[in-house]
Amino acid sequence: MAFSIITSNPESLFPVFSYVRVVSVLSALLVAFTIPFLFRKNLRNRNGISIPPGPLLRYAFLRKYPERALARWAKKYGPLFSVWMGNQLFVVISDPKVARDLLITQGAIFSSRKRYFMKNQTILAGRAVTASAYDDTWRHHRRLAMQLLTPKALQTYAHVLDYEASILVRSLYQESKGGSLPLDPASYAGRYALNNMLTISFGTRTDSSTAVLVQRALQLAMEFMDLTGPWSNAIDFVTPLQWIPTKTRSRGRKLHDDIMEVYGAMYLEFKARMDADEAVPECLVKTLIETNEIEKLDWEDTCMLAAVFTLGGVHSTSGIIQWFLALIPSHPDIQARAHEELDRVIGRDHWPSAEDEPRLPFIRAIIKEVQRVHAPFWMATPHCSTEDYEYNGMYIPKDTVMVLNCFTLHHNEERYPDSYTFNPDRYMGDELSCAESAKLSNVMERDHWTFGAGRRICPGLVVAERELFLAISRILWTFNVKAHPSEPISLEEYEGLSGRTPLPFRVVFEPRHDMVPAALDSIREIQL
Numbered sequence: 001m002a003f004s005i006i007t008s009n010p011e012s013l014f015p016v017f018s019y020v021r022v023v024s025v026l027s028a029l030l031v032a033f034t035i036p037f038l039f040r041k042n043l044r045n046r047n048g049i050s051i052p053p054g055p056l057l058r059y060a061f062l063r064k065y066p067e068r069a070l071a072r073w074a075k076k077y078g079p080l081f082s083v084w085m086g087n088q089l090f091v092v093i094s095d096p097k098v099a100r101d102l103l104i105t106q107g108a109i110f111s112s113r114k115r116y117f118m119k120n121q122t123i124l125a126g127r128a129v130t131a132s133a134y135d136d137t138w139r140h141h142r143r144l145a146m147q148l149l150t151p152k153a154l155q156t157y158a159h160v161l162d163y164e165a166s167i168l169v170r171s172l173y174q175e176s177k178g179g180s181l182p183l184d185p186a187s188y189a190g191r192y193a194l195n196n197m198l199t200i201s202f203g204t205r206t207d208s209s210t211a212v213l214v215q216r217a218l219q220l221a222m223e224f225m226d227l228t229g230p231w232s233n234a235i236d237f238v239t240p241l242q243w244i245p246t247k248t249r250s251r252g253r254k255l256h257d258d259i260m261e262v263y264g265a266m267y268l269e270f271k272a273r274m275d276a277d278e279a280v281p282e283c284l285v286k287t288l289i290e291t292n293e294i295e296k297l298d299w300e301d302t303c304m305l306a307a308v309f310t311l312g313g314v315h316s317t318s319g320i321i322q323w324f325l326a327l328i329p330s331h332p333d334i335q336a337r338a339h340e341e342l343d344r345v346i347g348r349d350h351w352p353s354a355e356d357e358p359r360l361p362f363i364r365a366i367i368k369e370v371q372r373v374h375a376p377f378w379m380a381t382p383h384c385s386t387e388d389y390e391y392n393g394m395y396i397p398k399d400t401v402m403v404l405n406c407f408t409l410h411h412n413e414e415r416y417p418d419s420y421t422f423n424p425d426r427y428m429g430d431e432l433s434c435a436e437s438a439k440l441s442n443v444m445e446r447d448h449w450t451f452g453a454g455r456r457i458c459p460g461l462v463v464a465e466r467e468l469f470l471a472i473s474r475i476l477w478t479f480n481v482k483a484h485p486s487e488p489i490s491l492e493e494y495e496g497l498s499g500r501t502p503l504p505f506r507v508v509f510e511p512r513h514d515m516v517p518a519a520l521d522s523i524r525e526i527q528l
């Protein structure tokens with residue numbers, strides 16, 4: 001009987017093995033299995049409130065110029081939207097008041113960092129201030145770093161920043177042969193920022209922009225920027241990729257080892273000098289060595305702290321100087337007004353110093369406008385929430401990555417009319433420093449968001465502002481910066497994963513008046 005059923009109607013005996021059914025079941029399983037990886041999931045809190053709206057698909061990475069996707073989504077979904085990156089929920093802030101309400105007012109909840117596989121776990125091993133969660137280790141390390149970065153501490157090395165700005169201008173003059181050869185300013189601006197950070201960290205500097213140390217430290221900072229975009233590495237969002245030996249994973253591990261090696265060696269060299277009772281300058285590493293007994297930092301913490309200023313404060317500052325030099329040749333009217341202000345307020349027999357800043361409102365306005373139109377980090381450094389939170393009828397779960405969408409914030413037409421135009425005049429009358437501006441309760445008056453917001457705001461901003469003013473005001477005092485007639489300057493951004501500098505370009509540094517050589521001759525060597 002059973003045999004006859006098989007021969008007359010085989011499907012009835014093996015229904016699940018029929019070709020069509022097998023394919024259908026497998027397809028259904030595949031769809032059921034992949035849908036959660038392809039499409040967004042809505043999450044609700046116990047009051048039934050949903051996460052902020054956002055795109056339907058999940059993403060493994062946002063590679064090319066992610067800020068443009070964020071700007072489009074902000075237009076479509078509003079000032080607070082959410083995106084799923086693999087299994088990680090991101091909430092993106094694109095409005096100044098929302099940034100204030102969440103990152104500043106609710107700083108106790110929105111000040112942690114996600115443990116990004118690449119940046120925070122592999123390269124920085126949860127350290128270097130920027131990679132630490134919002135906890136006692138972060139407070140400890142940030143306090144140590146801040147000892148060198150307060151306005152009062154800055155006074156102890158203000159003469160070095162002044163000196164380095166002079167050296168920057170003199171190098172540009174000499175190596176352009178008095179303006180006859182066009183120069184790519186990247187390594188000059190890089191060495192300027194690097195020397196300032198080396199001084200604060202290690203009490204040392206380099207004489208040449210081609211010195212091995214300069215090249216090595218700049219390479220490490222560049223590799224760091226290339227590997228650590230907040231949206232760019234699929235390895236951060238697709239966990240199985242972290243288990244296999246990919247090229248990206250190897251690069252991350254190598255960078256960690258290189259940072260330990262380079263900065264560890266510099267630390268030990270400094271310590272050997274102290275052990276030999278040599279006179280050494282005040283700097284971060286000296287503080288770390290002197291307080292080692294009390295602070296009890298392990299070796300990895302020590303190396304990462306020694307590296308933090310160089311990793312955070314070189315490409316950022318040098319990038320803004322480069323953006324200034326890329327932008328200014330195509331705005332001769334703005335450059336002429338800056339020259340006029342310098343001639344009127346400072347004169348030609350000496351160049352500006354830090355004390356002159358309040359008297360040069362147009363130069364200050366140019367610097368703020370460069371920072372607005374080309375912030376080196378369009379998404380700052382994302383924060384992470386440590387508790388569930390409900391905001392304006394939207395649910396933000398614990399462990400959400402919070403992104404400050406600086407690109408959209410900097411193109412807010414209400415705050416910056418005609419926002420795509422480079423127009424320093426929008427900052428005329430703004431007499432506040434960036435640090436003061438970041439504390440304004442009316443955030444619609446804040447100058448820009450280039451240094452981030454809230455409790456993780458860039459601790460180096462007072463130093464960075466001083467460096468930018470000295471470099472840019474002296475370049476303007478000394479030169480007429482022009483494009484080379486046969487080399488148009490592209491304003492396209494270098495697509496580093498996190499930091500943005502201009503694509504390589506060259507400019508002509510034409511000395512502006514007869515007093516330039518005398519000013520350059522008057523530079524006096526300093527003792528560190």
Ligand code: HEM
Nearest residue numbers: 129130312313316317380381451452453456457458460464
């Ligand atoms: C123009 C130059 C600079 C820019 C645009 C810049 C920008 C930023 C941004 C956007 C953040 C993240 C803020 C946040 O999480 O909300 C940050 C953090 C940080 N910056 Fe800067 N920075 C600059 C210069 C510097 C300098 C000169 C130093 C050191 C002397 C420095 C050290 C740091 C450190 C240690 C952090 C981590 C702070 C933390 O996580 O608590 N930066 N910076």
